[in-house]
Each structure stands twice: as C-alpha cells, then as structure tokens.
Amino acid sequence: xxxxxxxxxxxxxxxxxxxxxxxxxxxxxxxxxxxxxxxxxxxxxxxxxxxxxxxxxxxxxxxxxxxxxxxxxxxxxxxx
Numbered sequence: 785x786x787x788x789x790x791x792x793x794x795x796x797x798x799x800x801x802x803x804x805x806x807x808x809x810x811x812x813x814x815x816x817x818x819x820x821x822x823x824x825x826x827x828x829x830x831x832x833x834x835x836x837x838x839x840x841x842x843x844x845x846x847x848x849x850x851x852x853x854x855x856x857x858x859x860x861x862x863x864x
Contacts, residue, residue, distance in 0.1 A: 840851050850857060
C-alpha cells in the first residue's frame with residue numbers, strides 16, 4: 785500500500801507537470817531542442833536529485849539529526 789501511495793504521490797503529478805511543460809515547450813516560435821539533448825539533461829537532473837537524496841539520508845542516519853528544523857516534521861512529534 786505504501787508503494788502505491790508513493791507512486792501516486794510522485795509519478796502522477798510529475799506526469800501532469802511534464803505533459804504541461806511539453807505542451808508549453810512546443811507552443812513557442814523558438815527552435816525546438818533535439819530529443820537527445822532533453823533526455824540527457826533530464827537524466828543528469830535525476831542523477832543529481834538521487835545523489836542529493838542519498839547523501840541527506842546518509843547524513844540523517846549517521847548523525848541522528850534531521851536535515852531541516854524539527855518544527856517542519858510535525859507528524860513525527862505530534863499525535864492525532
């Protein structure tokens with residue numbers, strides 16, 4: 785169930801935003817970028833995001849501290 789929720793929370797909004805970006809990108813009069821350039825750029829951004837997320841996770845795991853101030857993690861400290 786957590787996998788389904790995570791998939792819906794990340795994939796579906798990304799798909800909608802990506803489709804909107806594609807429409808906007810194709811609507812102008814500027815020259816279109818080659819697909820290979822776009823795919824390489826997206827791959828580089830994904831790699832940067834993954835390395836950053838892994839580094840921050842390793843930092844939190846090894847130090848036992850949160851990355852951001854603890855008041856941003858309300859669900860960890862307040863029960864419903």
